[in-house]
Amino acid sequence: MRKEIFDANDIKRAVKRMAYEIIEKNKGVDNLCLVGIQKGGVILAGRLAEQLQSIEDRLIDVGALDITFYRDDLNTKEEQPVVKRTEIPCSINNKTVVLVDDVLFTGRSIRAAMDALIDFGRPAYIQLAVLIDRGHRELPIRPDYVGKNIPTSFNDLIEVSLEEKNGGRDRVVLVTGERG
Amino acid sequence: MFRSKDLLGIKELTSEEIYHILDTAAGFKDVLRRDIKKVPPLRGKTVANLFFEPSTRTRTSFELAAKRLSADVVNFSVPASSVIKGETLKDTALTIQALGADFVVIRHSSAGVPHFLSRIENISVINAGDGANEHPTQALLDLFTIQSHKGKFRGLTAAIVGDVTHSRVARSDIYALTKLGANVRIICPPTLVPAEIGKLGVEIFDSMEKGLRKVDVIMMLRLQLERQGKGFFPSLEEYFNLYGLTAERLKLAKDDAIVMHPGPMNRGVEIATDVADGPRSVILEQVTNGLAVRMAVLYLLAGVKK
């Protein structure tokens, strides 16, 4: 069963709110850098940066992180890993890095992302922003900024469609019982 | 996408698999540009380098590739003498199994040895050169290098020059380039043309002057100096006169043609020094790319369910 739980406007509002929360928590955007996790997180990081820039009226560094080489499931997944680009445009040493992802689930991707990030330098803080938190954490990881908490069962699937990614309209769909 | 647990040759790969390796290698090339050039995916895995033929370059490249992926590496350099002493291939295979290696990188003077070892279950075998059969990672790094200069393969013309008969590099390059739609020429003395190689869709030339005309890529092969005096050609001097790559001959190729060589070079035998060190030479780039390609191969094979 498919159910739309977030439409384009919901997403827009959530991103805007998270932007304000980031500013509030960090008392501005000094020393701030956004890093999106391939692939949905990169798009969201871009949107967040746009918001932050229009609110604070200054440029924000945005990077993209591919975590493929840091995953812990290389041998257990059916499909083969496909490597995407990693681009970290600035030094992250002593910066506050906000990792951005579309869905937070078990936490393993975030663990991999933190390992990957640390290979690029030593940030002062790493914070985490996610559009959807669907629960079922397997690691002690907690987001700092959440677009929406959605209770799910373990076998449900969350589909995040973003214009830049699939060309369709923005929306989040909950598909029940689809994960194998 | 990647089906086999082993990389035995380019023959066995689809063009889709080749592209997948090249794309993955691009990711690793980025990693190699960082300060921390190491990533963790092969942590806890063991790579056994098993070299029955001396080869510092390929062995070092595989060793570094494995280490960059956080694998443990054991090197067996097996001198020909211990083979003569009677250590059989079967014993070698049993030893590897007992050591619990996850990967075996094998170089052997006899074609088919990697295929022999690939019968061991649960171990990925990577062919690092077997006799005159194949040297797949060399061809992959050649492709990677060509791609980074030319951006494509279809419609390109590559000339492979030298001792094609005894060359595993030539064979792997021929399979790789023809699979991806490039035109391949071989230029060599008729004494060094393998039987019926034309069936692989290559054009055969016995003259540099004809064969190099308008090519995009020149791939020089290493001439094994021991071939001298076996009747393949009268002398090294005559060989260089006929088949050496000189600046003069390089002019016959396209203006943006690149010059490649798998190394180590015999300067003044197959390639003139000014060409080897010249602006069209991408020989050192090949070495760097070799590392990225070998990381990609190890990484992708690790992801194949065994």
Place this chain on the structure above:
Amino acid sequence: MKILITNGRVMDPRSNTDGRLDVLIEGTKIRGLYPEGGGPEADRVIDASGCIVIPGLVDMHTHLREPGFEYKETIKSGTMAAVKGGFTTVCCMPNTNPVNDTMAVTRFIIEKALKEGCCAVYPIGAITKGLKGEELAELEMLARTGCIAFSDDGRPVTDSLIMRRALEYSKIFNMPVISHCEDLKLSEGGVMNEGFVSTIVGLKGIPNAAEDIMVARDLLLADLTGGRLHIAHVSTEGAVELIRNAKHRGVKVTAETCPHYFTLTDESLVSYDTNFKVNPPVRGVKDVEAVRRGLKDGTIDAIATDHAPHHVDDKNVEFDRAAFGISGLETAFSLGLRLVAEGILDLMQLIRKMTVIPSEIMKINSGVLSEGADADIAVINMHKKYRVDSSAFLSKGRNTPFDRWTLEGVVEKTISRGKVYEWD
């Protein structure tokens, strides 16, 4: 003891017999043939329903490995394999250790075969001492002791003058000189057929010319000398053509080929399976077709096995280092039957090429099923299918490229000098 074989189809190429007959054996001889159901009382009756009853097969080219290489095969195990394959006569090559170039070795083989062998064993003596190709062995002494032909098989007699002398001198005994035709310079380092397949697997090839050149030379020498030349294991189109022409010219030449040369092509080598490694190598499609044509038109007189058993340690190594040879006794007839199924030979022709023709070339009495002949008989269920299982070979050599093939033609019983061999 009397044994009656009944209900079978009896075929004897020598007398062109092909009919439903009873065969009575008494002791080591065939006592008589009778119309079906008309045979007399016997101590044992063998029901050969659905089977052909034919002369025991004759292999004119076998390597029994004893003395010297007993870990590969012995006279005992080799002859056990022979009778399992329907053979009751084998001619064994001299490349043992020591080489069969002296009376002592010949005598050893004959005595050992009488004591431990399951079938008739005829030794073939060396042409040259130590198979070195340098000086003639004492051919008269070998002939007198029991050798029936001469060969340096495994290697050619490279010196044309020595080969000339061998062909001349052997005329005294009217015995064939069996030539392994190979130009060692052209084949040097080669491990398989030279062609497209050798190019793509990267193994060193042996060109057809390596065989053809020596066949041509030996045919010229046979013509020159009037000696009796027999060409072993013909594998190439060129060799077939050369032999055909020589026969037209009246040269005294006979020739054999082996099952693998009319069954396999070099395509099989892509797996690097060393069980396909044999010398001469299995060739291309055109050669296989030429060999088959040669069998059909009689250019190739006989089918031999070139049974070359090896220990697994000689085969389970790098392709380049693996021993040449195929363990052939236990699959030969079934592979021959494939030629019958394909219409290349009729059944009688096949039997002829595996019985009476090799006997005639070797001038021995085997390969005949008629009254008074030795009781050497094979009872074969022609249409029964089976799966080749090398691990069940009676030969010590499990080196067959035909492992797990499904073949037709089960040897139900082999009677060798009156003794019945049968298997579960």
